[in-house]
Amino acid sequence: MIADMNQPMPAEPKPRWERRKDARPHELLSAALDLFVDRGYAATRLEDVARRAGVSKGTLYLYFENKQELFKAVVRENIVQVIGRAESDVAAADDVSCSELLRTMLRRWWTDVAATRASGLAKLIMAEAGNFPEIAQFYNDEVIARGHALLSSIVRRGIERGEFAPVDPDVMTRVLTAPVIMLMLWAHSFDPCGSQVEPDVFLDTYLELVRRGMAAG
Amino acid sequence: MIADMNQPMPAEPKPRWERRKDARPHELLSAALDLFVDRGYAATRLEDVARRAGVSKGTLYLYFENKQELFKAVVRENIVQVIGRAESDVAAADDVSCSELLRTMLRRWWTDVAATRASGLAKLIMAEAGNFPEIAQFYNDEVIARGHALLSSIVRRGIERGEFAPVDPDVMTRVLTAPVIMLMLWAHSFDPCGSQVEPDVFLDTYLELVRRGMAAG
Amino acid sequence: MIADMNQPMPAEPKPRWERRKDARPHELLSAALDLFVDRGYAATRLEDVARRAGVSKGTLYLYFENKQELFKAVVRENIVQVIGRAESDVAAADDVSCSELLRTMLRRWWTDVAATRASGLAKLIMAEAGNFPEIAQFYNDEVIARGHALLSSIVRRGIERGEFAPVDPDVMTRVLTAPVIMLMLWAHSFDPCGSQVEPDVFLDTYLELVRRGMAAG
Amino acid sequence: MIADMNQPMPAEPKPRWERRKDARPHELLSAALDLFVDRGYAATRLEDVARRAGVSKGTLYLYFENKQELFKAVVRENIVQVIGRAESDVAAADDVSCSELLRTMLRRWWTDVAATRASGLAKLIMAEAGNFPEIAQFYNDEVIARGHALLSSIVRRGIERGEFAPVDPDVMTRVLTAPVIMLMLWAHSFDPCGSQVEPDVFLDTYLELVRRGMAAG
DNA sequence: AATGAATGAGCTTTCATTCAT
DNA sequence: AATGAATGAAAGCTCATTCAT
Secondary structure, eight states: OHHHHHSOOTTOOOOHHHHTTTTHHHHHHHHHHHHHHHHOSTTOOHHHHHHHHTSOHHHHHHHOSSHHHHHHHHHIIIIIHHHHHHHHHHHHOTTSOHHHHHHHHHHHHIIIIITSTTHHHHHHHHHHGGGOHHHHHHHIIIIIIHHHHHHHHHHHHHHHTTSBOOOOHHHHHHHHHHHHHHHHHHHTOOOHHHHHOOHHHHHHHHHHHHHHHHBOO | OHHHHHSSGGGOOOOSSOOOTTHHHHHHHHHHHHHHHHHOTTTOOHHHHHHHTTSOHHHHHHHOSSHHHHHHHHHIIIIIHHHHHHHHHHHHOTTSOHHHHHHHHHHHHIIIIITSTTHHHHHHHHHHGGGOHHHHHHHIIIIIIHHHHHHHHHHHHHHHTTSBOOOOHHHHHHHHHHHHHHHHHHHTOOOHHHHHSOHHHHHHHHHHHHHHHHBOO | OHHHHHSOOOSOOOOHHHHTTTHHHHHHHHHHHHHHHHHOSTTOOHHHHHHHHTSOHHHHHHHOSSHHHHHHHHHIIIIIHHHHHHHHHHHHOTTSOHHHHHHHHHHHIIIIIITSTTHHHHHHHHHHGGGOHHHHHHHIIIIIIHHHHHHHHHHHHHHHTTSBOOOOHHHHHHHHHHHHHHHHHHHTOOOHHHHHSOHHHHHHHHHHHHHHHHBOO | OHHHHHSSGGGOOOOSOOOOTTHHHHHHHHHHHHHHHHHOSTTOOHHHHHHHTTSOHHHHHHHOSSHHHHHHHHHIIIIIHHHHHHHHHHHHOTTSOHHHHHHHHHHHHIIIIITSTTHHHHHHHHHHGGGOHHHHHHHIIIIIIHHHHHHHHHHHHHHHTTSBOOOOHHHHHHHHHHHHHHHHHHHTOOOHHHHHSOHHHHHHHHHHHHHHHHBOO
16 A cells, blocks of 8 residues: 555556546437437347447446436436526526527527437437337426427517417417427438428528517507 | 026137138238337337237238238338329329319328328338338338329429429429328327327418419419 | 939039049148158148148148158158068068079169158158157158068078078178168268269169178188 | 254355356357257257256357357367368378378368267258258358368379379269268167167278278279 | 138247346 | 346247138
């Protein structure tokens, strides 16, 4: 022990793998996202996830209890977090016009989720939720319900303030979200339909429609 | 004797199995459709398909070579057939206005495919095509390509006749199909979004849009 | 009965299939021999046997209790019968020289069994007897033991008569049979070795050897 | 407490499984050889191989991709390796007399392959090659062709040097190999014929014959 | 006598999860 | 903290045998 302490400590002798310790979970989540999006939930093999992250199968279980928890973590890192930030921002943006706020939120949804690899999670959930009820429940509670609540609160506020025409806020929220969901699905379907669509053009057109269509009077 | 008559029908010798050659394929296809739509391709166990059709695992293999062929047969019975009939009708409807013909075809797509259990196959393909290339190929050749060709031929004819404004027929066809595809997906997603949408209202609105939007001049 | 006799008997109205009634078992045995020889016992599917004989799977079970009995019947028709005839002939040939008789018997074995499709049964037995004890027992009792007894009786008789040099008749019988067995195996092995050998030349040489080698003095 | 001490060694925690990476492949190959030889290729169940090696079904697949590869590995370990060594030795033995070299090689074939459990593989191949073309191909390429090439090269060299009478080297090679092959088959046939033969005597006699028969002049 | 639909045990292969090292 | 060997429950598919027609 004493001998050890006297050693010259040559410029942090950390072996390379130790330095990455903190990065591990993120690397695993990134690998998992890629594979879940590519192959779906059931068809993704944890061994592949581990290999892609450069670790062994066993290591994965040090960080995540099981496949389901890994998936939840992926959703949390890639979607729930974005929603959380959005919630704070909306709460803090009482002075901004609702029309403007809605625009901002939809755009952020697009840039931070829909236009990223994470959009594939929507496809996955749609396809496999039925086979994994616990995952469905989780996704519904953490993503769909919160996202819907967030947007509909803006719509509701806009109506109260006379900024928007009076409509059913829940229905309107669904109308607002549908096209973005469609875009996410298109991005991950093999269907040639999707590949032809230019998402940015689609989104701009759509947002303009929203602006006009929702204006009061 | 009299006593016998009162007995609860002595167990109806109930044969170990019943011979129903003609009905079997349809029963199996129906069971398969249910399960494929419900659980997806990979997660559907052939034993469950058989049980739901009231037969044993082995029987299924008397009628379908393997899982893939069973799936193809399901697609053929529920989608390809409809397209086939539509092709004949379009070929025979040279005198009808293209606008009218397009309306009819989209409506038929809705009633004969999208509004039935078969619409779940679209979701399945979108989600799992990547994992089963041969199925993807089959679906693309037999459904997507043929369906697109059929609709775009009408659009093309309408433009040639001056009935429609001159647009790229392929692009327009994709625009025409997207909403119906979306409806099919909604119908099978656990997402509460979709369940709220009233498909008939949606479709009517959409068709009216098409009528106005495509008119020449 | 009388009525029947008076019927006009219009040129034998027998439907075609009925005429073959007696041929059925033989057709099935022939088909079974082909397939057993080609694929082995376990790998031969009864459905294929039936199809090759031009009947249905069920029909096969009208004539043979099960796969094992079918196989036994094949062996009986193609090998046991030959041995039976040989036994009678040997019993009736008390006046023929043993050398001559031996020659005749080995030749007959060659022409009636070894040079026919039936030789493949030897390969099959050698390869699969271990997995089907009842078949092994049957083959041993009906073919090997009887065949050996027959040949060794001739050898024994020859020694008693001073025609053959005094040797252990059982050992000599094994020496006599080995080459013919080898020929049978060669004929059905994929090994190029066998295909090069000209069986008739081989057999002649061998028989000449037997003639000289066994002569007394 | 004292009572406890008398208990029969409290169940030796006996781990559910043991980690023996290095020994496993060999244990599995040995178990597989036993069963393949005993039952043939098709009739050998991988679960039995695993159980005999003291592991579970799944473990086998950690070491061998599938049944076919397991079989190939068995052939490689038990036959191909021997041929490989023989090839090196022949190449290095330019100064030895061909007669001597041939003797050595045939003897080694006997001791290293034919007199071991591996000889049963020859029977297996003969019986089942027809049903498993890929295995037939492999065995032909790796064993038959290489073995034949090796021996015929010695014969050819012997003829060139005037040591052997001029004969067709390929034919002579087949003649040389046939009896050893026969011995291998005998060793694994249930046929009582074979069990009587004393292989060593047989082989000695045979080698003497080769010596005399092939001598030039 | 003939058919062929129906059965179900059996076999190969996959993969989430555990745990000795 | 990290590894990867080991497990065993599925799931797809085959085929000898049965039996209603």
